Amino acid sequence: MAVQIDVSGACDNPSAERLCGDRIEIVRGEAGVTAILADGLGGGAKAAILSSLAVKMAETMLERGEPIEEIARMIVKSQPAGKRENADYAAFTILQVIPSGTIFLAQMETPDVIFLRRRKPVERQTSRKTVEGRIIRSAVLSVGEADTLVAVGSGLLRAGAGRALRSGWKLEQIAAYMANASAPRVSAAKLVRLLLSAGRSLSRGKGKYDLSALVFRMHR
Amino acid sequence: MVYRTLMLQLYRPSGRKRDLMDRALLRYSRALQMLMSRYESQIDALARSGERITQKGLLAMIDRKTAKDLNEFRVQPFKDSLKIEFAALAAAYIRQKRGNPGARYPLVYLDAARYRAAVARCIDRLDGGEIGRRTFTSECTRLIGRVGRLRPLYFGRYAVNRDYCLLYDEFKDRFYAKLYLLNAADGLRGRTAAGGLSLCYVAEGLPPMTDPSGKKRYIVVPLAFGKSQEADLKRALEEPRLLHTARLTKRDGRYYLMVNIACEPGPALAAESTMGVSRDPSGGVAYTVCGPGGEILKQGRIAERAGPDLTYLLCKRIAAVALENRSRVILESNGGKNDRMPVRGEAEGAAVSNRRYAALAAILKYKLPEKGLPPPIEVSANGLFLTCPRCAKRTAQNRISDELFACVECGYASEEEWIGSENLAGRLLKYRRDKVPLTVEKQDDTLLFYNKNLGFRCVLPQNVTDYRPMYDELDRYLRSLDGTFQENPRKYAVWKKLRRSPSLRDAVRLVVK
Numbered sequence: 001m002a003v004q005i006d007v008s009g010a011c012d013n014p015s016a017e018r019l020c021g022d023r024i025e026i027v028r029g030e031a032g033v034t035a036i037l038a039d040g041l042g043g044g045a046k047a048a049i050l051s052s053l054a055v056k057m058a059e060t061m062l063e064r065g066e067p068i069e070e071i072a073r074m075i076v077k078s079q080p081a082g083k084r085e086n087a088d089y090a091a092f093t094i095l096q097v098i099p100s101g102t103i104f105l106a107q108m109e110t111p112d113v114i115f116l117r118r119r120k121p122v123e124r125q126t127s128r129k130t131v132e133g134r135i136i137r138s139a140v141l142s143v144g145e146a147d148t149l150v151a152v153g154s155g156l157l158r159a160g161a162g163r164a165l166r167s168g169w170k171l172e173q174i175a176a177y178m179a180n181a182s183a184p185r186v187s188a189a190k191l192v193r194l195l196l197s198a199g200r201s202l203s204r205g206k207g208k209y210d211l212s213a214l215v216f217r218m219h220r
Numbered sequence: 221m222v223y224r225t226l227m228l229q230l231y232r233p234s235g236r237k238r239d240l241m242d243r244a245l246l247r248y249s250r251a252l253q254m255l256m257s258r259y260e261s262q263i264d265a266l267a268r269s270g271e272r273i274t275q276k277g278l279l280a281m282i283d284r285k286t287a288k289d290l291n292e293f294r295v296q297p298f299k300d301s302l303k304i305e306f307a308a309l310a311a312a313y314i315r316q317k318r319g320n321p322g323a324r325y326p327l328v329y330l331d332a333a334r335y336r337a338a339v340a341r342c343i344d345r346l347d348g349g350e351i352g353r354r355t356f357t358s359e360c361t362r363l364i365g366r367v368g369r370l371r372p373l374y375f376g377r378y379a380v381n382r383d384y385c386l387l388y389d390e391f392k393d394r395f396y397a398k399l400y401l402l403n404a405a406d407g408l409r410g411r412t413a414a415g416g417l418s419l420c421y422v423a424e425g426l427p428p429m430t431d432p433s434g435k436k437r438y439i440v441v442p443l444a445f446g447k448s449q450e451a452d453l454k455r456a457l458e459e460p461r462l463l464h465t466a467r468l469t470k471r472d473g474r475y476y477l478m479v480n481i482a483c484e485p486g487p488a489l490a491a492e493s494t495m496g497v498s499r500d501p502s503g504g505v506a507y508t509v510c511g512p513g514g515e516i517l518k519q520g521r522i523a524e525r526a527g528p529d530l531t532y533l534l535c536k537r538i539a540a541v542a543l544e545n546r547s548r549v550i551l552e553s554n555g556g557k558n559d560r561m562p563v564r565g566e567a568e569g570a571a572v573s574n575r576r577y578a579a580l581a582a583i584l585k586y587k588l589p590e591k592g593l594p595p596p597i598e599v600s601a602n603g604l605f606l607t608c609p610r611c612a613k614r615t616a617q618n619r620i621s622d623e624l625f626a627c628v629e630c631g632y633a634s635e636e637e638w639i640g641s642e643n644l645a646g647r648l649l650k651y652r653r654d655k656v657p658l659t660v661e662k663q664d665d666t667l668l669f670y671n672k673n674l675g676f677r678c679v680l681p682q683n684v685t686d687y688r689p690m691y692d693e694l695d696r697y698l699r700s701l702d703g704t705f706q707e708n709p710r711k712y713a714v715w716k717k718l719r720r721s722p723s724l725r726d727a728v729r730l731v732v733k
Binding site: 164165167169176177181183193194196197202 | 617620623624626627631632635
């Protein structure tokens with residue numbers, strides 16, 4: 001039985017004067033739906049170029065039918081920074097859902113992808129591989145009856161920095177929020193909108209970081 | 221008129237005066253308890269009957285025999301005060317009993333005999349298994365706290381020849397209190413301490429006080445007070461009519477006269493913003509000041525160290541913030557009951573209780589007009605901490621943790637502690653923006669338009685596309701309603717909103733049933 005996939009992603013640039021360092025691209029093809037969230041660290045023009053480069057590379061390789069692990073490896077290899085830790089680079093998350101119901105995930109230095117099954121956060125096993133001194137985390141999952149995958153950029157986690165929250169605005173809080181908000185009829189686009197809106201609210205509209213969110217809702 | 225209570229200490233009364241005041245307080249308390257006990261069954265019956273209660277009706281309960289029996293307590297100087305206080309206590313109890321059938325009958329004074337009997341009853345109930353150990357402890361603690369506690373003596377009027385009045389010595393620039401505590405038989409002979417002073421009454425024309433010959437039914441005691449009270453008393457010298465009732469009370473071995481003084485409200489200030497003040501989960505209150513467009517101008521928390529004056533200190537600071545921002549204060553009604561404030565483990569018990577919040581609201585009702593600000597508005601607190609300040613969605617899912625709020629409808633996120641005050645601050649704007657719903661119901665061949673609160677009904681043929689006749693009918697109905705629903709605040713609110721609106725079409729929202 002084919003999987004129904006609802007996917008949406010958006011970036012929010014708090015300042016109109018500078019380029020957004022985050023990019024999201026969703027590619028639909030015969031192989032399924034693939035989305036890449038690239039988070040250019042540091043912000044500004046350089047981050048925007050790096051994230052665009054990563055997205056473009058992923059798009060091109062997907063057209064050729066390359067697996068996402070290979071795409072991830074190539075993006076890391078193409079980063080200009082190489083092994084230097086303080087250099088600019090683009091972190092990324094690649095998610096691919098194929099119609100048979102398998103999810104492929106590869107990410108490098110982005111916050112962990114939140115996986116909700118029936119509105120409850122689920123732990124998953126990831127494998128780690130080091131390429132050019134950077135760690136690529138990857139996982140293979142199978143789609144259940146009502147699953148939601150949420151990937152966010154690092155800017156969204158920093159949105160709650162100025163708030164008096166003892167537990168902060170971390171992945172656990174985002175996961176709890178998404179669990180509360182992901183009622184059966186709520187679309188992926190709405191969840192993305194909610195996340196970005198929450199990020200803007202928490203930074204009181206004066207945030208310094210780009211906000212980005214990518215949501216997959218799947219139903220078997 | 222706004223009243224303020226001046227707390228004036230009776231400065232170092234002599235042993236004899238202390239003895240007289242103690243006796244007066246005891247007699248007053250016992251006499252009032254006698255009145256309350258004697259009419260308990262009648263007052264209870266009145267509470268059950270649901271009849272309208274008036275002060276006149278309650279005062280009429282006290283028959284001649286009872287009035288005569290009061291003389292046994294030697295309370296002739298306070299007879300009128302006793303009656304007034306009896307009526308007030310009975311009325312308050314009846315109101316409370318009608319709202320809450322479990323309300324206790326007021327206990328004015330618990331003497332030793334009653335105390336022993338009550339404790340014995342408690343022990344019997346514990347032995348009989350009627351009450352548990354916890355209830356027994358709380359009952360006994362309550363009784364121990366009440367035993368021998370004296371009721372403050374109420375002076376129902378300000379007069380130079382009865383109840384009480386103030387005196388002023390212009391040479392020493394000091395104030396004194398003249399308190400009528402004795403009946404004619406117990407009067408004091410000889411000169412009073414006031415004999416050597418040049419005192420005048422704080423009354424119209426400042427008449428001098430003369431020490432009459434014969435028995436005196438009063439005592440004169442010097443007063444001690446602070447600077448702000450002195451300013452009020454000096455004002456009373458010029459306008460003695462400001463002075464009203466008073467109470468004599470004893471606290472920690474000291475005697476105080478609590479004088480009610482009318483105070484002119486300050487120059488009225490136009491409110492430029494709204495200030496929501498809610499309870500704070502971690503103690504004190506949280507406030508949010510919103511501008512006319514609903515934008516948040518200021519947020520903060522007001523907390524004070526726990527103590528007997530906590531409520532007053534909180535009020536003082538709230539009033540200061542409101543004055544600084546020229547804000548109209550909006551509070552939770554009913555003491556914030558059911559506001560669903562999150563309870564934090566480590567701060568449990570630190571939060572302002574519903575009772576304290578209600579007391580705070582009562583104080584602000586006079587404190588804000590004193591500063592020239594409009595009185596606070598109380599709005600429903602139901603689910604206040606679960607409601608989104610932006611889109612008004614109310615659901616428990618908006619609470620992510622006990623400190624984080626994130627709306628599942630619009631994505632608004634904030635710390636939980638601000639949610640209550642933000643909601644309150646924006647409530648007026650929301651009321652202003654909300655349209656009046658007019659339900660449309662399809663019937664056989666007609667359309668029925670109605671609003672139950674307003675009592676409006678209008679029928680139009682089903683095939684009409686222009687609803688102008690309905691709006692015309694609504695307009696006629698609103699005009700015809702003028703002043704005919706004083707008792708129905710909900711109807712009045714809807715009527716007022718529609719009447720103030722420049723266009724009825726803009727003020728009404730059609731809801732198809």
